[in-house]
Amino acid sequence: MSEQSTTVRRGRGRRPAAEVRARVLEAAGRILLRDGLAAVTFGRVAQESGSSKMTLYKWWSSPGALAAEAYFAQSxxxxxxxxxxxxxxxxxxxxxxxxxxxxxxxxxxxxxxxxxxxxxxxxxxxxxxxxxxxxxxxxxxxxxxxxxxxxxxxxxxxxxxxxxxxxxxxxxxxxxxxxxxxxxxxxxxxxxxxxxxxxxx
CATH class of the missing domain: 1.10.357.10 (Tetracycline Repressor, domain 2)
Incomplete structure (x- = not known):
């Protein structure tokens, strides 16, 4: 599956924080398991989850920290x-x-x-x-x-x-x-x- 095909389009209005976080973790976990730790970047996760990089910087100290939490969510x-x-x-x-x-x-x-x-x-x-x-x-x-x-x-x-x-x-x-x-x-x-x-x- 191409990166473009997994990109989530942003809709109108603000989504609940829990929904946004779940989408981010799902996208990060998918990238981690498919392509490895180095592939988990804020830019790529933001694109695939339909979130902003600013949101990711607010919630996680680094892409690695996001990957660790995403692994727990996936497993x-x-x-x-x-x-x-x-x-x-x-x-x-x-x-x-x-x-x-x-x-x-x-x-x-x-x-x-x-x-x-x-x-x-x-x-x-x-x-x-x-x-x-x-x-x-x-x-x-x-x-x-x-x-x-x-x-x-x-x-x-x-x-x-x-x-x-x-x-x-x-x-x-x-x-x-x-x-x-x-x-x-x-x-x-x-x-x-x-x-x-x-x-x-």
Whole structure:
């Protein structure tokens, strides 16, 4: 699809701020996932969303900060956290969606965003506040519910479980740079929930 064909025409009258923001995030997310972080500029996003660059400068400190928030908006519907009452099944379902999301197109923009966050304070702040911390809390909420239902030990460290599951995926993607797919998910969940020790230990 050409850039021109995705440009939104500005209509008459002022649109509600929430609608404008949603259009901007949708356009920025589409550009990010399709063309990468470098393609997310205020000029291009303004053109594709039918907004003004002035509006974007008012709401986001940089195009990178906009890209980080747009990534959260794009991924949120895909990475919804189910609660069926079975914590193992829900972890497998959510982590499978996460791995599939990465391997079917999001791996490159995620790598670019995390890499840029190491040297750009605006992106680092936006990535932490608009994506990684909110997503981590969603996982902790689901695990806490399982804890209250007796599916996890009272002394289980929920943050460590999150690190084991999603951290393993990021490690393979960003550090080891090896291919992986959703087949790994059940093993990750089994390891995080039940460990590697023998029954006697």
């Amino acid at each position: 949120a519907p895909v990475l919804d956290f189910p609660d069926t009452g079975d914590v193992r099944a829900d972890l497998v379902a959510q982590l499978t969606s996460f791995v599939r999301w990465l391997t079917e197109g999001a791996a490159t923009p995620v790598s670019q965003l995390i890499g840029a966050a190491q040297i750009d304070p605006d992106i680092a702040h936006a990535w932490a506040e608009r994506y990684s911390r909110p997503r981590r809390e969603l996982a902790r909420v689901r695990l806490r519910a399982a804890q209250e239902q007796g599916q996890l030990r009272d002394d289980a460290d929920l943050d460590v479980i999150v690190d084991q599951l999603w951290g393993a995926c990021y490690h393979r993607l960003l550090v080891l740079k090896v291919a992986f797919d959703e087949a790994i998910v059940p093993r990750l969940v089994e390891q995080a929930l039940y460990g590697a020790a023998t029954a006697e230990r």
